[in-house]
Amino acid sequence: xxxxxxxxxxxxxxxxxxxxxxxxxxxxxxxxxxxxxxxxxxxxxxxxxxxxxxxxxxxxxxxxxxxxxxxxxxxxxxxxxxxxxxxxxxxxxxxxxxxxxxxxxxxxxxxxxxxxxxxxxxxxxxxxxxxxxxxxxxxxxxxxxxxxxxxxxxxxxxxxxxxxxxxxxxxxxxxxxxxxxxxxxxxxxxxxxxxxxxxxxxxxxxxxx
Numbered sequence: 001x002x003x004x005x006x007x008x009x010x011x012x013x014x015x016x017x018x019x020x021x022x023x024x025x026x027x028x029x030x031x032x033x034x035x036x037x038x039x040x041x042x043x044x045x046x047x048x049x050x051x052x053x054x055x056x057x058x059x060x061x062x063x064x065x066x067x068x069x070x071x072x073x074x075x076x077x078x079x080x081x082x083x084x085x086x087x088x089x090x091x092x093x094x095x096x097x098x099x100x101x102x103x104x105x106x107x108x109x110x111x112x113x114x115x116x117x118x119x120x121x122x123x124x125x126x127x128x129x130x131x132x133x134x135x136x137x138x139x140x141x142x143x144x145x146x147x148x149x150x151x152x153x154x155x156x157x158x159x160x161x162x163x164x165x166x167x168x169x170x171x172x173x174x175x176x177x178x179x180x181x182x183x184x185x186x187x188x189x190x191x192x193x194x195x196x197x198x199x200x201x202x203x204x205x206x207x208x209x
Contacts, residue, residue, distance in 0.1 A: 007052065013118075017052035023100060029072045035086040039072070043089040047097075054089070055121070056099045080108065084115040104144050106136045127168040128180045147181045160184035163191040170194075 007015040029036060046054055059072045072083070089097070099112045100121020109120045125132055128144035135142045146164055151157040167187035168178045 015052045020053040023055040047089045163187045
């Protein structure tokens with residue numbers, strides 16, 4: 001296998017090579033956190049540069065999950081046209097494109113596909129609604145959202161938001177019903193205890209190996 005061998009997916013689709021643009025922060029949104037012309041130019045360069053797959057970077061559907069002041073936040077319909085324009089780089093790339101980063105509204109997901117993307121990546125929304133794709137097949141009115149965290153310490157609020165997502169995934173893994181209104185403080189405490197336990201286990205494993 002070489003870097004430029006094609007990858008045949010189970011459904012028969014072929015990714016022409018193995019280099020993939022990974023998801024990361026770009027911090028190029030305009031003042032209202034909509035995608036910009038700079039985004040389009042940057043992604044067009046990547047698409048035309050021979051990549052086998054392009055992943056979007058740091059697109060947050062919820063402003064509370066923002067990691068920097070230049071991130072894209074398509075949390076409502078106001079800038080869907082710009083978001084679609086950004087997704088259309090696939091028209092020149094001729095390779096599969098997956099747009100990912102906090103998508104939890106069906107209309108946004110559909111816009112991504114309408115723009116030419118092959119796949120819509122989701123994670124946070126699935127932490128609340130593991131069966132979200134099936135529910136979207138039945139109705140448009142399913143938009144998984146976490147309870148707003150309005151703490152004054154923004155760093156702690158951001159951390160609590162991320163641990164709340166992990167808490168919901170852990171809840172699902174235990175066969176229980178998710179609860180997006182669960183206390184973020186509870187999620188933080190559980191995460192702290194879990195990480196302490198895992199750290200001890202890891203140290204014992206390292207010592208034994």
